[in-house]
Amino acid sequence: MRDEYQNDILVFVTTSVAANGIDITYESFGSPEGRPLLLIMGLGAQMIQWDEEFCGLLAEQGHHVVRFDNRDAGLSTHFHDAGVPGRGGPAPYLLEDMADDAAGLMDALGWTxxxxxxxxxxxxxxxAFAIRHPDRVLSLTSIMSTPGPAVAPPSQAAMAALMSPPPADRAAAMEQSVRTWSVIGSPGYELDAELIKERAGRAYDRCFDPAGTARQLAAINGSPDRREKLAGLHVPALVLHGEADPLVPPAGGQATAEAIPGARLVTYPGMGHDLPRALWPDFVAEITKLTKG
Structure with missing residues (x-):
């Protein structure tokens, strides 16, 4: 599958490829001659959560940007036969498997x-990718993340928002998305409810699979703490984190930066568990500084 789209910002191409035994759908931005940059999105989120304009800003800085749907999200392969993991039961796959998906995608892209x-x-x-495939990582940027779920547990309100019952239809999905981001988003920045609704509607139209999100959550909870192995990395690393993040509190970013030798930690007052538009120029500048070496 290959489709080309154009908006006021740039031209980007949607393609589906076989990688690591599954199908992965991805989009690319910028010149293929640019510095290869792979964007990996979070729990239950599709690649469109990486805003096209944000991808364009990175492309303008000389990156060949690729965003993709993780397994069990968007238009990539869904593990429907695995069902919904039971509480405390084995996860059908782990974060390491998802890291190998990324490696497979890079193989398909021809990226060493x-x-x-x-x-x-x-x-x-x-x-996990950097741990499993260190020779394939030119630099590592970890945003609002953690080396293990026990390191920085979410607030009760954030967890309640994340675990809300699945919406009944498209309109309910759009409204629920606004409620969720109102809880876990950035209190220091204005909430763009219309953008959130528009993106939630697009995501619903592309694929709606709450069971897939449950399987991804099981992968998070079933994967080992990464701090010991992160300590063995020798890659340029950047950690970006919001100081007001209720879903992955700042301790998660601090632990990540402390675990990776030489990692640079940058925190932002008023930033929660999202990527506020006002901070995009700073994110792009920090990432570009790292990728230019």
């Missing part, structure tokens, strides 16, 4: 190595 950027669960996958 790349700058790897992950947000939330995507940061956990990026960490």
């Amino acid at each position: 190595a790349a700058h790897v950027v992950g947000a939330s669960m995507g940061g956990m996958i990026a960490q």
Whole structure:
């Protein structure tokens, strides 16, 4: 599958490829001659959570940007036969398997190595990727993430918002998304309810699979703490984290930065568990500083 889209910002291409035994759908931004940069998104989130304009800003800085749907999200393979994991039961796959998906995607792209950027669960996958495939990581950026779920437990309100019952239809999904981001988002920045609704509607239209999100959550909870193995990395690393994050509190970012030798930690007052538009220029500048070496 290959579709090309154009908006006022840039042209981007949607493609589906076989990788690590599954199908992965991805989109690319910028020149193929640019510095390869792989964006990995978080729990239950589709690749469109990486805003096209944000991807365009990274492309303008000389990156060849690729965002993709993780397994059990969006248009990539869903593990329907695995059902919904029972409480305390075995996870059908782990974050390490999702990291190998990313490696398989890089194989399909012809990338020997790349700058790897992950947000939330995507940061956990990026960490696992760096541990499993260190020779394929040019740099590692971990955003609002943690080396293990026990390191920085979420607030009760954040967990309650995350575990709300699945919405009944598209309209309910849009409204629920606003309620969720009102709890876990950035209190220091204005909530863009219309953008949240629009993106939630797009996500619902692309794929609605609450069971897939449950399987991803089981992968998080079933995967080992990564601090010991992160300590053995020798890659340029950046950790970005909000000081007001209720879902992955700042201790998660601090532990990540402390575990990776030489990692740079940058925190933002008023930032919660999202990527406020006002901070995009700073995120792009920090990531670009790292990828340029």
